[in-house]
Amino acid sequence: MNLRDALQQKTLIGDGAMGTLLYSYGIDRCFEDLNLSHSEEVLNVHRAYVNAGADVIQTNTYGANYIKLTRYGLQNQVKEINTQAVRLAKQAAGPEQYVVGTMGGVRGIQKQAVPLEEIKRSFREQLYCLLFEEVDGLLLETFYDLEEVTTVLEIVRKETDLPVIAQVSMHEAGVLQDGTPLTEALELLEKKGADVVGVNCRLGPYHMIQSLEEVPLPDKAVLSAYPNASLPAFQDGRLVYPTDPSYFQKSAQSLYEQGVHLIGGCCGTTPEHIEAIAARVKGKKPIKEKKVPLKKKTDVNVAKKEKQTPHLHELARKGRSIIVELDPPKKLNTERFLKGAKALQEAGIDSITLADNSLATPRISNSTMASIIKSKYNVDPLVHIACRDRNLIGLQSHLLGLHTLGIHQVLAVTGDPTKIGDFPGATSVYDLSSFDLIHYIKQLNKGISFSGKPLGENTSFSVAAAFNPNVRNLNRAVGRMEKKISYGADYFISQPVFNEKQLVEVYEATKHVDAPIYIGIMPLTSVRNAEFLHNEVPGMTLSADILERMEQAGDNKAQAQAEGISIAKSLIDTAMDLFNGIYLITPFLRYEMTVELTNYIHEKSASKERKLSDGIHIV
Ligand SMILES: Cc1cc2nc3c(=O)[nH]c(=O)nc-3n(C[C@H](O)[C@H](O)[C@H](O)COP(=O)(O)OP(=O)(O)OC[C@H]3O[C@@H](n4cnc5c(N)ncnc54)[C@H](O)[C@@H]3O)c2cc1C
Ligand code: MET
Ligand SMILES: [Zn+2]
Structure with missing residues (x-):
């Protein structure tokens, strides 16, 4: 079955974190460069997620665009890094798994730090490398900026008919950083041609479930969610995500009940987390109907307060x-x-x-x-x-x-x-x-x-x-x-x-x-x-x-x-x-x-x- 059909018909399991998992092993450098320098480690992570029950494996290419690679002086390695990333993910995947090429958002809260034209150039280059290696689909993830993700999605949609998963990230439950309610953002991404629309990173399961409670089932697209394991703690000078995979398993059930078809994990998650969620929801028939509370909690209820004297x-x-x-x-x-x-x-x-x-x-x-x-x-x-x-x-x-x-x-x-x-x-x-x-x-x-x-x-x-x-x-x-x-x-x-x-x-x-x-x-x-x-x-x-x-x-x-x-x-x-x-x-x-x-x-x-x-x- 192709990925698009599978996504419509059953609950699929995504993989978990790559970056934070490698970091927890003591690796603290450009994670995407490891595709070339330590391919065995990357391959092992992919294999661990396949063994845990993941259906959708993402390439280790979250930051493999020239804008982010420039920080490490690797801006000329975009092709090598992405090519090798797809090959490693494919090597780990069996006939049951789908390999999606990941492209991560660049913009944080500073809008003007990276001009849109540069983002376009950079994503195009990465996209061509991923497509050339024949991925099964594309995963746009960790986009805080709606303008950025819609721009990238438009480029992807022009270039390929492959399934596209488009995921935004939120600092606050239910709203993007510009105040756009999550529902509106996901509707826009569906309109722009995403097959799967969803959320990943930054929030743990609790706030992600809370956010999705307000989101109706999309018309054509399906929902996805890749929560972080928890909020990070700072211990002995390192960031750690202390959680219990059984809590993640319970959360996966709630995400399923919110109509999510693709459930994976973001920062802090491990093969144990993925194994736990697979045991609970893998392959389940997605829900067909969902009740959304009429009054959306995220409505920006603004009491107008104007200044009295002229500006x-x-x-x-x-x-x-x-x-x-x-x-x-x-x-x-x-x-x-x-x-x-x-x-x-x-x-x-x-x-x-x-x-x-x-x-x-x-x-x-x-x-x-x-x-x-x-x-x-x-x-x-x-x-x-x-x-x-x-x-x-x-x-x-x-x-x-x-x-x-x-x-x-x-x-x-x-x-x-x-x-x-x-x-x-x-x-x-x-x-x-x-x-x-x-x-x-x-x-x-x-x-x-x-x-x-x-x-x-x-x-x-x-x-x-x-x-x-x-x-x-x-x-x-x-x-x-x-x-x-x-x-x-x-x-x-x-x-x-x-x-x-x-x-x-x-x-x-x-x-x-x-x-x-x-x-x-x-x-x-x-x-x-x-x-x-x-x-x-x-x-x-x-x-x-x-x-x-x-x-x-x-x-x-x-x-x-x-x-x-x-x-x-x-x-x-x-x-x-x-x-x-x-x-x-x-x-x-x-x-x-x-x-x-x-x-x-x-x-x-x-x-x-x-x-x-x-x-x-x-x-
Ligand atoms: C009315 C006024 C009040 C100010 N008050 C303060 C204050 O309270 N505290 C304080 O610390 N500073 C103050 N400044 C100084 C100001 O922060 C610096 O002079 C600043 O570099 C210019 O204004 P900006 O901060 O909006 O810079 P921006 O326009 O944001 O420019 C940022 C940087 O871009 C560069 N840049 C600016 N114009 C050009 C140009 N035409 N071509 C190429 N590069 C350029 C400069 O190097 C500057 O550092 C004030 C300046 C003005 C005019
Ligand atoms: C920073 S969000 C996570 C990016 C990527 N999916 C990883 O796990 O490394
Ligand atoms: Zn993350």
């Missing part, structure tokens, strides 16, 4: 808006910072922005200071979030905390490199890029956590992204802006610009961009400050005229500061004609300077409005 991107779309950066102090005395926040609020700014340990140097936590100025002075703070200092757990927790504090304005940045700060040797996390961070903050706005879990309520973050116009190739920077918009950025905040000609260039290069820009203006404080920015900060260029003016102002602090303000005012004159949003950066907590510039902008706006309304009056 900054709305303000800047409508008209003049001023935001001012006032960074939390590096020392414990907060008096000057708080005075500055109060003065700026009284001057009528729309928001105070608080950097996240900018220049990779620790300051008092910006969310702490943001919360204080919000409650004390009714400031609407904007909190910068750098990907450098927090992992995924920390980032999500931080964002949920900000929402709880009523802080809804954030700026998502990669973060300055640690090399330039107080701790050059500090680790940088970068679990997410700024693009991914923007994407996941927007996912929270839909009431879905980073891992796909419903949050019960949506956040309402307005997400700013950074724009650095001080680069050699302005068009590339504009390209990054467009990409950030496609990931969900609502508006941009720019690095300071120090010359009028550049303001016009930036305007011309960005006028087509469909998101407001708050253009950065920073008053200079001294000639040394000006020379530092001009000579030492990559990309920043001060005009000869501005450098000359600061030089003339000399060493007198008040005089230099006055000249800095005067220069900033002329930049503001130009900027106001080109941009609605103005982002003033307070240097060294000298808030008097940014208060004065705020007043200047308000006065200019008011006089412009007066002129306009006078004009209308005359007409």
Whole structure:
């Protein structure tokens, strides 16, 4: 009987883990390379699963694509590794077994780490190798990203009529990491031509059964499940999966009752697990009817909670808006910072922005200071979030905390490199890029956590992204802006610009961009400050005229500061004609300077409005 017919007619037993089994023997290297270097060990694992009763044997090719093999310098061995993998699986399989070529997902939570085009290239190459060796079917497994698995499935379906098993993996029971309910994901995979749709890895039997309870029997396809043995434990520096095969056997019965036709095991499972499930369900006639509870547990029950005051991107779309950066102090005395926040609020700014340990140097936590100025002075703070200092757990927790504090304005940045700060040797996390961070903050706005879990309520973050116009190739920077918009950025905040000609260039290069820009203006404080920015900060260029003016102002602090303000005012004159949003950066907590510039902008706006309304009056 061919695999497709067998899958329809009886319960088939899949094999168990390859990777974790080899790891439990003390092997900790590229498992797919073992097809070539230690083929006897791989063959023995396959044989053990055949002897345990597995009907479907998968090739040891989970990571045998060039993207994953590159980590081991084996990117040129794709053909050899896949070819040998099929041969080994076939050698172990008897006439009763089917050999399926496994292709594992690449994308984790970082979407933009591997572009889709590269995934396509890489999977095509692996697919051709597996097909050339005449496998009985294909197994797409451990796909966390729905876009990735559907893309790969489309490629496979174009190339072959062989049976295809398509399996997704979930961090949370019942939902994919983007919040898509499992039922919807499996329906989509069936629609795209998978013969078997199912789940594998990450979850143990308990959560997998719970997830499948909500999934109806597909129309044409059949269901599969390859649970992990259990959650992993960390023992003596190694990951182990402590479980009892008899528990797995009981779980296989429950999976069968959920209408699953193909039951195997993923990480942590062993030939003992497979033997146990085969003894219970192998060959049984699959169930024909299944009752699914009407109210799906995984419905994202979002209570809409909207922000009361307008978001900054709305303000800047409508008209003049001023935001001012006032960074939390590096020392414990907060008096000057708080005075500055109060003065700026009284001057009528729309928001105070608080950097996240900018220049990779620790300051008092910006969310702490943001919360204080919000409650004390009714400031609407904007909190910068750098990907450098927090992992995924920390980032999500931080964002949920900000929402709880009523802080809804954030700026998502990669973060300055640690090399330039107080701790050059500090680790940088970068679990997410700024693009991914923007994407996941927007996912929270839909009431879905980073891992796909419903949050019960949506956040309402307005997400700013950074724009650095001080680069050699302005068009590339504009390209990054467009990409950030496609990931969900609502508006941009720019690095300071120090010359009028550049303001016009930036305007011309960005006028087509469909998101407001708050253009950065920073008053200079001294000639040394000006020379530092001009000579030492990559990309920043001060005009000869501005450098000359600061030089003339000399060493007198008040005089230099006055000249800095005067220069900033002329930049503001130009900027106001080109941009609605103005982002003033307070240097060294000298808030008097940014208060004065705020007043200047308000006065200019008011006089412009007066002129306009006078004009209308005359007409
Ligand atoms: C308004 C604003 C606020 C900021 N606040 C903070 C803060 O609070 N804390 C902090 O640590 N840092 C902050 N930064 C600095 C920022 O994190 C870095 O300057 C960063 O490299 C640029 O912005 P991003 O993080 O969005 O980078 P991304 O756009 O995500 O870029 C990431 C990397 O790509 C590279 N890159 C960027 N643009 C280009 C280009 N045009 N061509 C080629 N490669 C490029 C850079 O090397 C960069 O490291 C801020 C920057 C701005 C403009
Ligand atoms: C990481 S999910 C498991 C991949 C593969 N089926 C293995 O057992 O090695
Ligand atoms: Zn697994």
